[in-house]
Amino acid sequence: MEQFAHRGKMPVTVAIIFLMLIAGWSDSEKIFHNRDHSDFDVQNIPHAGAILTPEAAQQYLVKYGWVAPVNWEEQAFTDFPVHDLAPQDVSQLISEGESEEHPRVSNSSENETEINPSFIDSLKKFQDANGLTATGVLDSATKIAMNKPRCGVPDFKVASRRKNATLSFTDADSNSHNSSQAGATQRRKRSFLSKMVEHYRQKREAKDTMGSSNSKRFSRNTVKWRLMGEGYSMQLTIQQQRAILALAFRMWSEVVPLLFVEDLTGDDIDIRIGFGTGQHLGCSQAFDGVGQQFAHAWYLGDIHFDDDEHFVGPSSEHGISLLKVAVHEIGHALGLSHINREGSVMQPNYIPQERHFELDWEDRKAVQEKYGACDGSFSTVFDWIRKERTPRGETVYRFNTYFFKTNWYWMYENKSNRTRFGDPLPIKGGWNGIPDKDIDAYVHVWTWNIDAQYFFKGTQVWRYDPDKDRAFTEDWRKVKYPQPIADVFPGIPSPVDAAYFNKKERFIYFFRGNNVTAFSVDKNQKVEKFPKSIIDVFPPVDPNDHPRGNIDAVYFSYSYQTTFFIKDKYYWKMVIDQERQTNSSLPLNGLWPRKKINSQWFDIxxxxxxxLLLST
Ligand SMILES: [Ca+2]
Ligand SMILES: [Ca+2]
Ligand SMILES: [Zn+2]
Ligand SMILES: [Zn+2]
Structure with missing residues (x-):
């Protein structure tokens, strides 16, 4: 009866699909959005059985790997349940079953909370990991912990997968069905399923980097995903589902060098995503109705959500946040296991959503163990100064570091040593009135009588108005912008590769090819005897280690109180005065040997x- 009631949803699905077909895509969204839920008989939606008895608790401990690690990755299809097919001569074989006596009053005993002794150690382990006193007794706190909504992926999995393992069903299993037609059908089905399993295994192994210690990972940088058409949720619009999933993938992109792309047409999908209830989507693991399990996922594989759960969008106060669950399940698809640590997105239980949850430091490090850290190069880097007034009317200056690359930018928070959550963003929209891509350089001229910010691209220069947060079209001297660089900075050849302002000398240094030209802001002219070779003006500390020319960016860092030369994936830090006072052999304006950009600035x-334009 329960199963039948469960299937009662189907006509609704069919009706909606039909309405979508006749109404067209855009109109169909309204149907989803304003869908009246009264057509569901809520009473009949199956609920996950509460874990209250020792037997149920023992099942929980076995299922989630607390007794012994579960061979989860092999379970995607191998244990696919094949139901007995009806025999052809059913009317002759069928007879009414005899009723069994069942007690009207449950024979509950005092032993109800006593767990089988062989499970006590596992239970203690579970209690300890969940911050409970490891009593080994199934007390109410333990029951509460076991009944929390959780991910269906076991907490302990068999770590290494047998390579090229062949599937075999036990002899006893196949013999038992030998004589019946159903048995033959079952074997055919299993043969088909074993091929399917083999297909997925080969596909997954093809993605592995053989022999590498990090072999359990995607080996391509671009990972394709799709919300499968047969697996849409009944609770959010398809657009909402796709947008939330795209955002969840983006959050992982922001911390590892993987690009995730939704692929609506191709055959070669890496991560297939679907919503289902009970037995679903050809999956070996049935969902359990409302409560407890909300989703599960396979490494380098598929993600399923239990659509009996009340999934909601990121801004909703109630229900289960699809974004948070999706970020967690994608973590599994990327190869992460559960982490019992407060603040981790890989905690097995659902933690009601903080409004803005993010991947924390250790989640980042865990996924970077597998995929490495991001390792980019940048076209322009600078500290942006802004004035703020305190409540007492004093002016304070704050700065943030910005990294520009092609048509996007990141703000870097030096104190927390990471980019702002949600970056990168498009330059267009963040910076008004300057070209929306490929900025060559930025300079902030800041003296007792000048405070001017310039962006350079090609042969032109834009002056930026920080108060209005947009480029000037005309400044107080009636100079119209953009201007030719040669007019604003006479004697400076353009385009420039990079530029920075030296406060002490009151010179702007413009870099182009192997040369550098100094420009005096006081005299408003090129400094004599320039251009010079970069290596002569900024000599190497180690003669074999110098960027030479074609510099990407040069910037003075207020955090580090020194100047950085940036090229490709490296930076060279300039020798500072204190260093020269203790070591007089260091050259003036010398450059220390190079280091990787990502050893100083993380996760850009x-x-x-x-x-790029997606946000919460
Ligand atoms: Ca469930
Ligand atoms: Ca540049
Ligand atoms: Zn999980
Ligand atoms: Zn599933």
């Missing part, structure tokens, strides 16, 4: 261009 990661 690209995202796929299709999700």
């Amino acid at each position: 990661c690209d995202v796929h261009p299709s999700v």
